[in-house]
Amino acid sequence: MPELATKAEKILRGIPASAGVCRGTIFVLGRPQATVPRRELSPEHVPGEISRLEQALVQTRHDILEVQHKVCATMGAQEGGIFDAHLLVLEDPTLLDEVQRSMVEGRVNAEYAFHVFAEKYASALEASEDDYLRERATDLRDVTSRVLNNLLGRREDHDLKRLTEPCIVVAHDLNPSVTAQLDRKTVLGFAIDSGGRTSHTAIMARSLRIPAVVGLKSASAELESGQYALVDGFNGLIIVNPTDQTLFEYGQIIRKQVSLEEKLRDVVAKPAVTLDGQLVTLSANVEQAADAEQVRANGGEGVGLFRTEFLFIHRTTMPTEEEQFQAYDEVARRLHPDPVVIRTLDLGGDKLMSHLGLPPELNPFLGWRAIRYCLQDPAMFRAQLRAILRAGARGNVKLMYPMISGLEELDQANAFVEECKAELRAAGTPFDEDIEIGAMIEIPSAALVAESLAKRVKFFSLGTNDLIQYTLAVDRMNERVAHLYEPTHPAILRLIHATVTAGHRHGLWVGVCGEMAGDPEMVPLLLGLGVDKLSVAASLLPAVKFLIRRLKMPEARELAEFALQCESGAEIAARCHTLAREIAPSLFENQP
Numbered sequence: 001m002p003e004l005a006t007k008a009e010k011i012l013r014g015i016p017a018s019a020g021v022c023r024g025t026i027f028v029l030g031r032p033q034a035t036v037p038r039r040e041l042s043p044e045h046v047p048g049e050i051s052r053l054e055q056a057l058v059q060t061r062h063d064i065l066e067v068q069h070k071v072c073a074t075m076g077a078q079e080g081g082i083f084d085a086h087l088l089v090l091e092d093p094t095l096l097d098e099v100q101r102s103m104v105e106g107r108v109n110a111e112y113a114f115h116v117f118a119e120k121y122a123s124a125l126e127a128s129e130d131d132y133l134r135e136r137a138t139d140l141r142d143v144t145s146r147v148l149n150n151l152l153g154r155r156e157d158h159d160l161k162r163l164t165e166p167c168i169v170v171a172h173d174l175n176p177s178v179t180a181q182l183d184r185k186t187v188l189g190f191a192i193d194s195g196g197r198t199s200h201t202a203i204m205a206r207s208l209r210i211p212a213v214v215g216l217k218s219a220s221a222e223l224e225s226g227q228y229a230l231v232d233g234f235n236g237l238i239i240v241n242p243t244d245q246t247l248f249e250y251g252q253i254i255r256k257q258v259s260l261e262e263k264l265r266d267v268v269a270k271p272a273v274t275l276d277g278q279l280v281t282l283s284a285n286v287e288q289a290a291d292a293e294q295v296r297a298n299g300g301e302g303v304g305l306f307r308t309e310f311l312f313i314h315r316t317t318m319p320t321e322e323e324q325f326q327a328y329d330e331v332a333r334r335l336h337p338d339p340v341v342i343r344t345l346d347l348g349g350d351k352l353m354s355h356l357g358l359p360p361e362l363n364p365f366l367g368w369r370a371i372r373y374c375l376q377d378p379a380m381f382r383a384q385l386r387a388i389l390r391a392g393a394r395g396n397v398k399l400m401y402p403m404i405s406g407l408e409e410l411d412q413a414n415a416f417v418e419e420c421k422a423e424l425r426a427a428g429t430p431f432d433e434d435i436e437i438g439a440m441i442e443i444p445s446a447a448l449v450a451e452s453l454a455k456r457v458k459f460f461s462l463g464t465n466d467l468i469q470y471t472l473a474v475d476r477m478n479e480r481v482a483h484l485y486e487p488t489h490p491a492i493l494r495l496i497h498a499t500v501t502a503g504h505r506h507g508l509w510v511g512v513c514g515e516m517a518g519d520p521e522m523v524p525l526l527l528g529l530g531v532d533k534l535s536v537a538a539s540l541l542p543a544v545k546f547l548i549r550r551l552k553m554p555e556a557r558e559l560a561e562f563a564l565q566c567e568s569g570a571e572i573a574a575r576c577h578t579l580a581r582e583i584a585p586s587l588f589e590n591q592p
């Protein structure tokens, strides 16, 4: 191919997942490995080949333990626990027996036998409907490529720890073990084929402040490691072989980005107050104890959503009450006296089941998820409630239930809390007798019966990520329907309004902890609708605060009044877009 043709600028369009621009060399992760050589063995070579396989397995175990150790040290024990599943693959008797038998009986080389059987199992797992089993296919392939690399003396292309030069990571998807290794020093940005704006990978990119584009469909197949590219996380683009003109234009964008970051640093220690004096409680969403550090550093007032499921997934056993207590207590202690809202387990849907071995479901988002699962596993639910109540002993913890759909669930969950309180009281264990309990409003039915729910809780927190997907019947993970995922749809705004009105009538505060709260364009609308508190990824706190400090409440209310009588989501979005740019133009200089 002529040199010019290979170097032509090429733009791939996806979904903007994390703002920012970066440029550098592409590193494509998780490419199918080159063909694995097949060799016939003479009988006398079989024992030597088996011992070569054993050595490769030992080396692989060593490599995984090393990565696990590093991840535990930098990101915490929960993230490190992900690798337990990888270590288990190396001890799987069914797989190892089949591989050895084929080497002995079929007289083939170790890499070929291992590849054939591991791929047979991985394909079967991948075809499953169950998230957990599909995830195990990814684990199995991860481990297989490590074993093959060791047998073939090949560099581990998929292993981020080997990255020495900063680069742009391109992948079909980022599995948890890879995401957990992302290091801002070597990963400039990432671009992936799957996912939407509220997929877990996108949320993770924003919290790491790495420019990212998701939903690119085929970037990992179209792009090559070593190509030079630019990731535009504002517009959802990856530009390969950018021309000098493109680089010049983006150079200006990068300069503006740096100057905006300086302005944002300036507001971190200041209050989230509007120009006309309305104080807004602005807190952070966290997923593990270690995240607490980022909350104050970014100017957050406590935690509005602690997603506890990350303590439960990617490990082989349930966390004990004591382990959970340590994690919750650490966040409560570090942020005291600011409040910390701890959400009870929200497993299911896109949050992978690990060791629980739950049966596959056809519609996991409509299935055995969150509070539904907790109410049917009393031992697990009680352990968590007791840990949360105990972590509340200082008085700054609040408890929140996910996925409440109606009164009965709320009553049942509250009854569990009363039982746990009685047990702790009887044992003389310190806990918060007056802990405030709230419900997430993320299912349309809950918003519609908010009046009844309000009589039984002290606060509501709107989970707009799920509220939007359930109201509009749009899978938040599916890039093919991402264009239908519309936060300003009139139906969504009416549900938010109904929730705020019911909550306020009963003296509750109403917050938003879904991704909508972290979008500066949506903030005036939410505040205008009467939302009292916003909880966002720690990395987004400065931008949201910057906007609040330039807003006047009458503008926000006028926008909300317009939105509540407008019939078009697109028109509402356009008004939000314009108002946010009028009041805080520097926040949007790089955005369309």
Ligand code: PEP
Pocket: 305, 307, 346, 442, 462, 463, 464, 465, 466, 467, 513, 514, 515
């Ligand atoms: C939500 O649904 O908006 C929410 C905050 O919960 P999660 O994203 O964890 O489902």
Ligand code: MG
Pocket: 402, 442, 463, 465, 466
């Ligand atoms: Mg939710």
